[in-house]
Amino acid sequence: MMGTREKEEASLVPFPSSQHTERNAAFLGIALGICFTACFVTGLLSHLIQHPPSWFTWPSRPAWGYRVTQGIHVTTGIASIPLLLAKLWVVGPKFFTWPPVRGVAHALERASLLPLVAGSLFLLVSGVINTARFYPWGFYFPKAHYTAAWITIGALIVHISLKAATTRSALRKAPPAEATTTEGSRRWFIASAAGAAGLFAMATVGQTLKILSPLSALGQRIPGFGPQGVPVQKTARGAGVKVDVANYHLRVTGKVERKLQLSLSELQALPQRTAELTIACVEGWSTTATWRGVTVRELLDLAGAPSDATVRVISSERRGPYRTSELNASHSNDLDTLLALELNGEALHVDHGAPVRLIGPNRPGVMQTKWVREIRVV
Numbered sequence: 001m002m003g004t005r006e007k008e009e010a011s012l013v014p015f016p017s018s019q020h021t022e023r024n025a026a027f028l029g030i031a032l033g034i035c036f037t038a039c040f041v042t043g044l045l046s047h048l049i050q051h052p053p054s055w056f057t058w059p060s061r062p063a064w065g066y067r068v069t070q071g072i073h074v075t076t077g078i079a080s081i082p083l084l085l086a087k088l089w090v091v092g093p094k095f096f097t098w099p100p101v102r103g104v105a106h107a108l109e110r111a112s113l114l115p116l117v118a119g120s121l122f123l124l125v126s127g128v129i130n131t132a133r134f135y136p137w138g139f140y141f142p143k144a145h146y147t148a149a150w151i152t153i154g155a156l157i158v159h160i161s162l163k164a165a166t167t168r169s170a171l172r173k174a175p176p177a178e179a180t181t182t183e184g185s186r187r188w189f190i191a192s193a194a195g196a197a198g199l200f201a202m203a204t205v206g207q208t209l210k211i212l213s214p215l216s217a218l219g220q221r222i223p224g225f226g227p228q229g230v231p232v233q234k235t236a237r238g239a240g241v242k243v244d245v246a247n248y249h250l251r252v253t254g255k256v257e258r259k260l261q262l263s264l265s266e267l268q269a270l271p272q273r274t275a276e277l278t279i280a281c282v283e284g285w286s287t288t289a290t291w292r293g294v295t296v297r298e299l300l301d302l303a304g305a306p307s308d309a310t311v312r313v314i315s316s317e318r319r320g321p322y323r324t325s326e327l328n329a330s331h332s333n334d335l336d337t338l339l340a341l342e343l344n345g346e347a348l349h350v351d352h353g354a355p356v357r358l359i360g361p362n363r364p365g366v367m368q369t370k371w372v373r374e375i376r377v378v
């Protein structure tokens, strides 16, 4: 049931409805709080993995770790879209209240809404555009997305602390007995918002869980679709890479006892290892395949590199943010961290990084460097 003020507020919006209630706002707020927190934590983690400060080490195990954390990031982000739209619609009348400010606490609360709403909308829109692999802003995207995440989470903390009491009392208040119709339609309203969030989530998870892939309307990649049964992120042509297999050499350089330069046939003559490994893209899709090649540790031993070495993997791609990646000691010592020569039983396809690409357990896709030409111990 609506109070007098709520009724007045509701009459100010173009679509008066019995759903502009504190209770709906509270339910949606809690759902959004959970999704935003999960999305923020997993996003922060992804950032730390890709730009590790000295106090942070991302281990190479469990192999499925990044697939799960980034899957949660993209899925909770996408599920937030219908929840946020529903929440904005429910609280819509409040934006039109008069007087606009009723004291200090109210002023603070309203002021925190601007970064909260603007930040949330920016994060969701830029995230979706990113998963759609449309980067109108070049490399600016991760930085802007990351900065906006901190602003939004800060505003969210302020918002939650100011709204905690309202939320608690809105949820405690038993729905009045005479208002069964309203209560019924409220349930229906919340169920639709939750249902839409669930559908969006399922349609997203389909790009990483094969069993849901028929529902993957929002997925950008289909597991199992692409050369050698694996989707391609960037083609060799798109990366401007021309591969000359006959003259190819892999170099092992940097702080080593012996610098190495190995042709493809020399690499093929080394012991080969097979592993089931996953490409888990930051964009949320993932796919697991059978990879075969030389263990990075094998090459480091041949070159006489120390076992605690950090290793920079460098592509023959000339430009672009993903032309190099780093292996911390956990990854460079993991025997499943490979310089792959084969994928699903065939020589690696050029779009998957032929003749040699890095592939290892528990790494973001962006750090599975393709067209590797140099391993530098730093």
Ligand SMILES: Nc1nc2c(c(=O)[nH]1)N[C@H]1C(S)=C(S)[C@@H](COP(=O)(O)O)O[C@H]1N2
Pocket (backbone or CB within 6 Å): 230, 231, 232, 233, 234, 239, 279, 280, 281, 282, 315, 317, 320, 322, 323, 324, 351, 352, 353, 365, 366, 367, 368, 369, 370, 371
């Ligand atoms: N040199 C290079 N390596 C790269 C990339 C790239 O653009 N250049 N893209 C990365 C990204 S974002 C992903 S998700 C994986 C995808 O590998 P795939 O195209 O074989 O599926 O490769 C990674 N390796």
Ligand SMILES: [Mo]
Pocket (backbone or CB within 6 Å): 233, 280, 281, 282, 283, 365, 366
């Ligand atoms: Mo990626």
